[in-house]
Amino acid sequence: xxxxVDKSVVTTTVTLIAALVLLAVVLFMAASLISVVDNxxxxxxxxxxxxVLERIKPIARVSFEQPKPVVAVQxxxxxxxxxxxxxxxxxxxxxxxxxxAKDLWEPRFAQGLDTLVTHATNGIRAMPAKGGDxxxxxxxxxxxxxxxxxxxxxxxxxxxxxxASSTSPASASTKTDPAAPEAK
Numbered sequence: 001x002x003x004x005v006d007k008s009v010v011t012t013t014v015t016l017i018a019a020l021v022l023l024a025v026v027l028f029m030a031a032s033l034i035s036v037v038d039n040x041x042x043x044x045x046x047x048x049x050x051x052v053l054e055r056i057k058p059i060a061r062v063s064f065e066q067p068k069p070v071v072a073v074q075x076x077x078x079x080x081x082x083x084x085x086x087x088x089x090x091x092x093x094x095x096x097x098x099x100x101a102k103d104l105w106e107p108r109f110a111q112g113l114d115t116l117v118t119h120a121t122n123g124i125r126a127m128p129a130k131g132g133d134x135x136x137x138x139x140x141x142x143x144x145x146x147x148x149x150x151x152x153x154x155x156x157x158x159x160x161x162x163x164a165s166s167t168s169p170a171s172a173s174t175k176t177d178p179a180a181p182e183a184k
Contacts, residue, residue, distance in 0.1 A: 075136075075140055076143070077143035077144050077146060077147035078147060080136065080140045080141070080143060080144040080147075081099075081144050081147055081148060083133070084130075084131040084132065084133045084136065084144070085131055085144050085148065086099075087131075088127070088131075089148060094125075094126035094127075095125065095126060096126075096127065099148050099151050099152055100151065100152055100153075101152065102152050102153050102154065105148075105149060105152045105154055106154065109149060109154055109156075113142070113145065113146070113156060116145050117138060117141055117142045117145060120141040120144075120145060121138055121141055
């Protein structure tokens, strides 16, 4: 026989044996994988259901409990001014009268301190109710207004011009003394 034919037979035999060994290894691994897969407990859908419930759960819950009442914090007039009022009244933002600008505050004070407190409580024009801090009380607002007026140079304890003009001395003298000269 020819040595070349012998070599071809040996190569073919080695290749065939290697292929059979490889096939046996693949079959062994497949059998092992099947046995592992069979050991997993069957899925009853609980994991899938819990995943769905987690995805669709509500973001918030409705509560019918009564909220706890807000505790009024005792703040000084300067603290209220610094905390809330200064944001606009220190710079005159959106037409707010600047603290220290007497010409801007006098016409407002002429309406009366109670009117200023009402405007501060309910809001007016660009000013939000309570200056944007709902925790403030009317007393806090009144103290802050008095503080701003006094910093401007207006005595908040004095009667405003509008109230004083309704009981001016000239009108009072004409009512009480008909012989008094008329005011012109």
